[in-house]
Amino acid sequence: MDYDFKSIESKWQAYWAANKTFRAEVDASRPKFYVLDMFPYPSGAGLHVGHPLGYIASDIFARYKRLKGFNVLHPMGYDAFGLPAEQYAIQTGQHPEVTTRKNVARYRQQLDRIGFSFDWDREVRTCDPAYYKWTQWAFLKMFGSWYDPALDKARPIGELVKKLETEGYGDVSAKQWAESSEKEKSDILMRYRIAYQGETSVNWCEGLGTVLANDEVKDGLSVRGGYPVEQKKMTQWQLRVSAYAERLLSGLEGLDWTDSLKDMQRNWIGKSQGTEVVFNTECDGRTVPVTIFTTRVDTVFGVTFMVLAPESELVPLLTADDRRKEVEEYLDEVKKKTERERMAQTRNVTGVFSGAYGINPLTGERIPVWISEYVLSGYGTGAIMAVPAHDSRDYAFAKKFNLPIIPIIEGCDVSEQSFDAKEGKMCNSGFLDGMDVKDAIEAAKDYVEEKGLGRRKTNYRLRDAIFSRQRYWGEPFPIYYKDGIPMPVPESELPLKLPQIDEFKAQGGEPPLARAKDWTYCGYPLEKNTMPGFAGSSAYYLRYMDPRNDEALTSGQANGYWRSVDLYVGGTEHATGHLIYSRFWNKFLYDLGYVCEDEPFRKLVNQGMIQGRSNFVYRKVGTNTFVSAGLKDRYETTEIHVDISLVRNDRLDIEAFKAWRPEYADADFELENGEYVCGWAVEKMSKSMFNVVNPDDICDRYGADTLRLYEMFLGPVEQSKPWDTKGIDGVNRFLRKFWHLFWDRDTWLVTDGKAGPEELKTLHKLIGKEQQDIEAFSYNTTISAFMIALNELVELKCNKREILEPLTVLLSPFAPHMAEELWHNLGHTDSVSGASFPEFIPALAAEDNVTYPVQFNGKMRFTVEMPRSASPSEVESVVRAHPLTAKWTEGLNVVKVIVVSGRIVNVVVK
């Protein structure tokens, strides 16, 4: 039988589907292992060759773990709510549900061809009401909870109400609470709920007609679509993620994630420990205390002015009458700028004097209060003390507006720039004089607290997540408004289904749901916003544990068994979005006792991106003549992307090119050595660059096993790399050679003879290597080891079942279809995925001889080959007897055998 991958692959894919080979069930007698991929958003373009990279890697791991005796949960689903489907709907009038279903079907078809071991019985789609019921449920739980700082966890809001009724809480006394109206009570509770409605400055994107979360905005543009984003005050639903800042930070410690990813999250959370200090200010006779935040109280003697954020609520209070005109002009100017303009002008210092003066609480000095956009309202208190000598931003501001600069560290030069380093000896600083800066920071903090001028304060950059979107294709909020008071739709009424509407575009500043008929609950209007994309993806890994449960997100039994994700594979682009929200969401459910693990993802691997390799042709300007890449510098040419399917090894198929586009039909060509050579570049894989490679094409030509093997062979999974099919023949050849260990045409070669020591050595070396490499997520080296082993076995003409049967098992995670076929040929009737990973016996893998390098004066060397069991003195005597040693050692006849932990590592002659 020849290796006919087409029939083999479709046969086993059908077999796996029919037999539900990869179905996972709770089984307390076996250890579990949960391998998860970040589920895809099913876009209209389908999968390209880069998408499956992570899926292949995790599939290999899942299959390996099964062989190792684990009960593996390896599910897949679709993150199906989202903007592109809605945008498409706006353009074509097609309901997003229709396009989504179509795209999902195509994704499924493509995924199935690659031979993944997913348990499709557990598939979820975030846009399925049976699924988003639980997204809405979680929201209701968050609405019905508050964060109790005393217990440091979320608790039912009823506990807060009880506190308010009996003893009062925060700035609300029991008496005030009792006297409050329903609306006032609702407003008070809103300040504490985990999911709450509040006015805040939001990222408003006019182009998309919706607000966006911070992680959905980059460089002042929306991540989706690239439209400009501006800051706007709006009332929005928000999630109190900031309450979890410290736990999100400390929880990172125990996780097996890369340092860079953890650092991204730490950065995003942005913990900073400093001091809040109260400065009294006066303005037109009013006295206003202003609290500022600083991490450098030690520099308080160098303060020469104060600055307020333009959005600070203190600005009106601190604007002197004779400055009002200038201040208002400045505020207008700031307001008009989009976020992008504000960023672009980062180094452009702007500001205005308010007319107010503050008193430095330590020196009693009178200092002016300025207003500038370089101070952010959203961070700290929105007010700062400025120390131009030791902060570069304050320095730039002081220079621009001619404010004094007072150095307070001995010998520092602030004539050109500020001295920001935390080193040196303090001066001009009263009681801090002569101290080292590091000691002064602590001493100043203590002093300020002792004198009651301020207190230590920890700030976080992490902000609450804005949870409303003015869109159609998302989860509706289970909230209705009774006399303007938001009320939860009862849990028993969930899911609150997304209503049908005929036009998907937002109109008249109202979200699309405003157009829905009867969008009411018991006669009361329902919330018209929908939830953002991250809502549905925040707990999907929990739903996979028990996806058809209608009574709970996941049963205690299922959650208690599967617990959390052991291996999570996905792109690094979710570092500050999904991966923060999911951790938050999980911790919240953990607080309320719905899940048993505090952290959702134990180990996380970020697969790299596969870029496209584009090809170019060069057209002489103003002609229809194309010149080969090597000649293009002789003319003025235009570089044109050419579809990579028309190019092979950078050589253009001229006839195909002529047929590609009518305007090229009668093109002329200037060739090099009779060929047209194309230029190339590594770019993002996309339709517009004509460099997309569809995995289906690779499956057609080489088969899924080759695709899987090749994607892994390309290099470390974590690394980004361009797709380049040059090497694909190598892995394809490997598979065919592998096949020919078992079959020579129609002759079955496998015999029951006893395996020799060489064959056993090859096998066990490979077992050891594969085991070690897969655990380390290093698949390219495993495949290399496989190729070496195969070459050795071919050399040995090995055809022993004792070797080939375990070899088939070893191959199965990588090339499952071929492994199944050969497993079946070997006489098994079950799937190879039920086999056991062969046992590694180090003694069988060991080399008999070891080669020792011999060094002389650290330079020259030769080697001696000795049995592994040789003692250092035996090695030494062999080295001494060596003819070369004898020649060198006149006068310096010292042999040193270097032994490290009982192993000889080197032999040195001196």
Place this chain on the structure above:
RNA sequence: GCGGGUGUGUUGAAAUUGGUAGACAAGCCAGACUUAGGAUCUGGUGCCUCGCGCGUAUGGGUUCGAGUCCCUUCACCCGCACCA
């Protein structure tokens, strides 16, 4: 500016974690065979002045021994960025 990472043949890369650098592939060169292919097989392939030579971005250091550890410089990639 801050943080993280990377730098090895023509290319993708490997290196038992401090022990013969370039495994395994790709490409290229030469040859064999033929059903003339996008097939298969064999050999060669870091550099040069061919030596007791040189060689892992650069310069230094530790070590008997450094691609690997420490410091310098350079280049590139990623993330954050007026966060006080």
